[in-house]
Amino acid sequence: MTTPTTLLSHDTAGVPSGDGTSGDGPSDGGTPLVLLHSSVCDRRMWDPQWAPLAEAGHRMVRCDLRGHGDTPAATAPYRDADDVRDLLDALGIGRATLIASSYGGRVALGFAARWPGRVAAMALLCPGMPGHEPGPEVAAFDAREEALFEAGDLAAAVELNVDTWLGPEAGEAAREKVRRMQRHAFEVQTAAEEEWGEIGELPEPALDFRAITTPVLAVSGAHDLADFRKIAARLADLLPDARHLELPWAGHLPGLERPQETTALLTDFLRESAAQ
Numbered sequence: 001m002t003t004p005t006t007l008l009s010h011d012t013a014g015v016p017s018g019d020g021t022s023g024d025g026p027s028d029g030g031t032p033l034v035l036l037h038s039s040v041c042d043r044r045m046w047d048p049q050w051a052p053l054a055e056a057g058h059r060m061v062r063c064d065l066r067g068h069g070d071t072p073a074a075t076a077p078y079r080d081a082d083d084v085r086d087l088l089d090a091l092g093i094g095r096a097t098l099i100a101s102s103y104g105g106r107v108a109l110g111f112a113a114r115w116p117g118r119v120a121a122m123a124l125l126c127p128g129m130p131g132h133e134p135g136p137e138v139a140a141f142d143a144r145e146e147a148l149f150e151a152g153d154l155a156a157a158v159e160l161n162v163d164t165w166l167g168p169e170a171g172e173a174a175r176e177k178v179r180r181m182q183r184h185a186f187e188v189q190t191a192a193e194e195e196w197g198e199i200g201e202l203p204e205p206a207l208d209f210r211a212i213t214t215p216v217l218a219v220s221g222a223h224d225l226a227d228f229r230k231i232a233a234r235l236a237d238l239l240p241d242a243r244h245l246e247l248p249w250a251g252h253l254p255g256l257e258r259p260q261e262t263t264a265l266l267t268d269f270l271r272e273s274a275a276q
Helices: 044-056 080-091 103-114 135-150 154-165 173-194 227-236 261-275
Strands: 009-013 029-036 059-063 095-099 121-127 216-221 242-247
Touching: 009 044, 029 044, 029 080, 029 261, 044 059, 044 095, 044 173, 044 261, 059 135, 080 103, 095 103, 095 261, 103 121, 103 154, 103 173, 135 227, 154 173, 154 227, 216 227, 227 242
Parallel strands: 029 059, 029 095, 095 121, 121 216, 216 242
Antiparallel strands: 009 059
């Protein structure tokens, strides 16, 4: 079922089970799973995981953040974590497990630090992190992308993202999927900027990551940029119940590069975290 809200467009699957604070396991919906996408993608990036996780009995939610997929770009300053909170409130979900990729991981960490009681567990695939200062690789990428925008070469900017964020295991179908999602986001965001001017997120409130005591799996890819490998490793030291796993075959988007293997990894983590 696809449902537009005043903020985030989203899909749901599975049987609702109250506010996500009760239930003995996936057979009754259990704790809902909320999937947050990378900034180079939209909620369609979770297509390979969506059906298998739903068929396993989980209640599922995936959304498009502002300026991605079916959600319009912002017309005033905002916070993505606030939007996710508002969506969960609208769906009657009090507590959820967050599965997040890249920028979605940054949003998930900010959400969990602000409202730790609303997060049962987190699986973070090559996550960003609030407050992280970009290293030279990310800075160089940003400069190349900005130069292409200034030159009006949107197609080249798309290809830069496809080449940067997909690892060697990604086939042409995955590359084309990212290409379509990124192109759409660029078009939506560029049009909004022309109409409304540049609108960014509100400053992050003070975040205490030590408040995140739920189980966390922080995944990195051996072929990813150094920033994201460092963030995933750092989370294992920073959070009391986090572990780091580096995938030797992965780039930045393992869920699209080896979909079945990533789904199995998530399924194992969900089983383990539910047993704790």
